[in-house]
Amino acid sequence: MSRWEPNARERLQQAALDLFVERGYESTAVAEIAERAGLAKSTFFRHFRDKREVLFGGGELLGELFTTGVAQAPGDATPLAMVGAALEAVQAAFPAERRDWVRQRTAVVQANDELRERELLKAASLVEVLVRALRERGVAEPVARLAAALGYQAFPAALARWTEPGERREFAELARQELARLHAAVAKLG
Amino acid sequence: MSRWEPNARERLQQAALDLFVERGYESTAVAEIAERAGLAKSTFFRHFRDKREVLFGGGELLGELFTTGVAQAPGDATPLAMVGAALEAVQAAFPAERRDWVRQRTAVVQANDELRERELLKAASLVEVLVRALRERGVAEPVARLAAALGYQAFPAALARWTEPGERREFAELARQELARLHAAVAKLG
DNA sequence: GCAGGTGATGGGACAAAGTCCCATCGCCTA
DNA sequence: TAGGCGATGGGACTTTGTCCCATCACCTGC
Structure with missing residues (x-):
């Protein structure tokens, strides 16, 4: 070499x-x-x-996809719908060929606290990106932060399902399901 | 010495x-x-x-306070009310004499990424504790996770206000306000 | 074809983080 | 008073991460 x-x-x-x-x-x-x-x-x-x-290359790409996803959501979209658009947009980062790579990477990261820490820091920064994108669309601060938090609860959950053995559906579909699941749970908070 | x-x-x-x-x-x-x-x-x-x-001693104490707070919430409490009880219970960890200490510590942690990473890891583990306590009270998984996330959005916000110069109110009161603020925002998610 | 510029790499010295192990010390007890 | 016990001192060692300078390949202008 x-x-x-x-x-x-x-x-x-x-x-x-x-x-x-x-x-x-x-x-x-x-x-x-x-x-x-x-x-x-x-x-x-x-x-x-x-x-x-x-192990953390490409984080900027996710941020850009989130941002454009929110920006391109329909004009009458609710905050949660904007987050949904962001998650659909992020599918571009997860073509089928990357399933194995994501699987391996996730396993390695989850097995080590140092790496989980870094993952959480990256996640926090992506949430911040989402919040900014939502505020750009006129969503007020506490709502934007809440919607972004929901989005970033749905994101890893969808990713985990996407990498399950035998799973063939696209990332966007799973993300939609996870977000809907959370949406339903919101009503039961009390 | x-x-x-x-x-x-x-x-x-x-x-x-x-x-x-x-x-x-x-x-x-x-x-x-x-x-x-x-x-x-x-x-x-x-x-x-x-x-x-x-800089991260006493994290176990917070976890215990969260747990007992949730456990001692009224029998008919909603998930969000249980989280509220947890936040009230955690006030025991923040007597007025500790304001300065918390202020200093927060400033140091926020100024350094390594420390923010560790803080996020501790936060994630506390959220997990909250989720377990809520499930113990019969709250179903997605709702429990959501409620815990709300709680851990209110917690640092309340702590930040508690350490503002001139602030005299107790931690629990500020936490109640922050949680109420988030509760109101939930309705606007769409 | 040749001189010089540019950007990426090699490599070694160095400081600090973190691990490991054994000697040492003060206290407690038989 | 001897011996056990737990906490500490201290030094050797590995690894991470920084810094700096020499080297190398490629490109450009002459």
Whole structure:
């Protein structure tokens, strides 16, 4: 593997996920990831802020999809409908070919507290993006925050179902179901 | 400061908070915290899993208060009312003397992503505690999760108001207000 | 074809976080 | 007074993450 192969970033991400699956996140050193990708440790840290971040590429994409999804919702859409539009838009990030990748990544992240922490931070930042998009559409602060929170409860739930073995439906359909489930639950809060 | 002074753990927590306020979390080494507390670095790690954890003592107490609060809510309480009871119960953890401490700690945590991550992880675990307590009271899963999420939206909001300069009201009163605010917002989700 | 610029990489020195292990110390008890 | 026990000191070690400089491939203008 020569020094100037392309896609250094992608190679690092793949090597990292493979190693994490093989022997776990904690038992894998950054130097080993770099080595498997044919790169040096310092190059790893040039591409990723820290060891965790190698599993969190593409978060900006999700944010953009959320934003455009909300922006393109019908003019008379309720706040919850706007969140629904955001979830439908995010389907673009989850084509069928990525099912296995998402499955592996989720398993690795859920198995380690450090990674769950980072996931929660990313989630919080995405909720903030959603809130901003909703406010842009004229939704008042407490309602926007609440709707965004519902959306981000539906999102991981839908993702979990999407990666269940044998599941063939598209992400958007599952997300719609999860959101409807939450919508129904709202009435029972009291 | 001799070797066998009591309260090593508390001394470490105080030294850490002081140093974090003085020169920031990242610019403070664990060795310095230990030194100010009259202890060795290895002793620090015997009391706290890592550098972050020194700011997160007492999380178990909050969990217990949440649990007993929900358990002691009136028999005919709605899910949201149970969450309200949990928030009232948690007031025991926030007597007036702790306002300054909470203020300082919050400022330090919010100023650093590593600490915000840890805070989010603790929050997630407390939400889980709330969900379990609600299910114990017969609240079905999606509703319980939703109610707990509302509660954990009201909690930091109330805490933020509680630490505002000049604020004299008790935590429970502010929590009630925040929960009512969210309750009103629920109707506008659509 | 050659000189120089540019951007990505290699590699090593370094500080701090975190682990591990053993010696040491003060207290308590038989 | 000897010995046990739990907490601490302290140092060696691994890993993460930072910093800096040399190196390399490629591209451009001459």
